[in-house]
Amino acid sequence: MHPRTAELADLLARERAALLAAVDAVPADRRDVAPEPGTWSVAEVLGHLQAVEGGSARLLARRLERAREAGLGPERDATSVLGRIPRALLLDGPAREAPEITRPTAGGGRIPGIHVGGTADAFGPRGRPRRLPESRTCPAAPRSR
Numbered sequence: 001m002h003p004r005t006a007e008l009a010d011l012l013a014r015e016r017a018a019l020l021a022a023v024d025a026v027p028a029d030r031r032d033v034a035p036e037p038g039t040w041s042v043a044e045v046l047g048h049l050q051a052v053e054g055g056s057a058r059l060l061a062r063r064l065e066r067a068r069e070a071g072l073g074p075e076r077d078a079t080s081v082l083g084r085i086p087r088a089l090l091l092d093g094p095a096r097e098a099p100e101i102t103r104p105t106a107g108g109g110r111i112p113g114i115h116v117g118g119t120a121d122a123f124g125p126r127g128r129p130r131r132l133p134e135s136r137t138c139p140a141a142p143r144s145r
Helices: 001-025 040-070 087-092
Strands: none
Touching: 001 040
């Protein structure tokens, strides 16, 4: 694995672990309840993150494939890219409105694979969501196409 890919994968694994620890800190029976009107529940936030992550991965894969078709060669620079990620802006920046496709749905739309009763069995190897029965999923945004 390229060093840049490895450092980004490690960062994502650490961030996912922190997220799961935060979810585990919320009582299971409160994860489907928004803390106040107009805000998202833990389950809705997880659904949003899954939609964003999946859509981002597909977009990056498409763009990388197009770049390779256009002649992009292998990455030769192995210096760290972590310092270039605007983490403060991403984590503590101004509130933003989520794109429609990544917003939780009011009517109980569901994304298979999100389980908010407990995170220990919700995620499989490498932190990927496990596919769980529909009855164990949470309301969330529709999958992007």
